[in-house]
Structure formats: C-alpha cells, structure tokens
Amino acid sequence: MGINVLPHAVRELRRLGILERLLPLAVATEKLVYANRHGQFVWREPRGLAAGYAVPQLSIHRGKFQMALLEITRQRLGEDAVKTGRKVTGFVPDNGGPVRFHLEDSATGRSYDEKADVLVGADGIHSAIRAQLHPGDGTPRWSGELMWRGTTVAPPFLTGR
The missing domain is CATH 3.30.9.30 (D-Amino Acid Oxidase; Chain A, domain 2)
Structure with missing residues (x-):
C-alpha cells in the first residue's frame, strides 16, 4: 500500500x-x-x-x-536505537523526568518496563497510549464499511506522476 x-x-x-x-x-x-x-x-x-x-x-x-x-x-x-517485536501496553508519567512505559515481547509474552525522555503514541488504531490518555473514548467505532486496496504493476498513464 x-x-x-x-x-x-x-x-x-x-x-x-x-x-x-x-x-x-x-x-x-x-x-x-x-x-x-x-x-x-x-x-x-x-x-x-x-x-x-x-x-x-x-x-x-x-x-x-x-x-x-x-x-x-x-x-x-x-x-x-529501534527495537522491534514489542508492544506498548501502557506508561507511567514521571512529572519532569523520564517516562516509564510498559512493553510486552511479542515472541515470548514477557512484560517489562523501559524509560525514555519522550514517548510518542504511534502504536496503531488500538493504541494503548491513546486508551490510557483518553479512557472515556472507548474502542474505535466500526462504520460497517470495508475498504479494499490493491496495487499492480502496469504501464504508467497520464503523466505517470
């Protein structure tokens, strides 16, 4: 995509x-x-x-x-610098200091904590960070619509751009 x-x-x-x-x-x-x-x-x-x-x-x-x-x-x-195969499950704010966040290893299921100066909640549509920051929002509402996308190799059309 x-x-x-x-x-x-x-x-x-x-x-x-x-x-x-x-x-x-x-x-x-x-x-x-x-x-x-x-x-x-x-x-x-x-x-x-x-x-x-x-x-x-x-x-x-x-x-x-x-x-x-x-x-x-x-x-x-x-x-x-980048660790993959881990899921953020929550965080503990530390006023003025590093933020501690909870991780789960996707392969082993092991939970552990890490610390960072900044935590960016870019953890997807079912974001644990968003859920913790906005607990009253609930889960995303499904509209009932499915959207399929696809791509193919084909000759360019119009300008190709």
Whole structure:
C-alpha cells in the first residue's frame, strides 16, 4: 500500500537530510486527478512541485518508506536505537523526568518496563497510549464499511506522476 507524503512533511525530511535517499523509492506526484468510471475527468489539482512548493509530494510504498526510515535511523543512532517485536501496553508519567512505559515481547509474552525522555503514541488504531490518555473514548467505532486496496504493476498513464 502506498502513502502520500505531503510537501510540509517532505520539507522536514529534507531538513533531516534524508530526502535524497527517499526520492529513488517514490514517485514525485504531479497532480491529483478524479475521473468517473468511464475515465472522464471530474476534477484535477496540481501537487508538490507542480503546485509551486519548493519540495515534491511523494507517493511511496508504505513498507519501503518504513524500511528506509528504519535503516537511516539505525545508521545515525546505532543498531539498538529501534527495537522491534514489542508492544506498548501502557506508561507511567514521571512529572519532569523520564517516562516509564510498559512493553510486552511479542515472541515470548514477557512484560517489562523501559524509560525514555519522550514517548510518542504511534502504536496503531488500538493504541494503548491513546486508551490510557483518553479512557472515556472507548474502542474505535466500526462504520460497517470495508475498504479494499490493491496495487499492480502496469504501464504508467497520464503523466505517470
């Protein structure tokens, strides 16, 4: 599955000095086009460089993007900077000091705690961090809609961007 990294986010990737590493993995999106089922244009709008931004909008495969970011992070911060195979199950705030958070090893089921200066709750739709911060929200509500996405290798159409 692909994602679109909008120019304001691409600008930050450039500031981090990693944009050049990501460009070969992505398509610099030129325009957003909506068409009906017969291929007739409904609406179009320029994106990224074509819209006048200083940086492109990138359309990139989510997995390739994540793996590139992982590789760059490990190169810059060391191999142990990112630990995979663990699930955050909660945290204990420490006013003014490091935050202690609870982890569960996905392979062994073993629970343990770690400390960090910053904890970012990017742990998915069933976020333990969100649930702890906003206990009254409950679980996400299902709309009853299923959305299927797919991709295929095919010749480019329109401009290919």
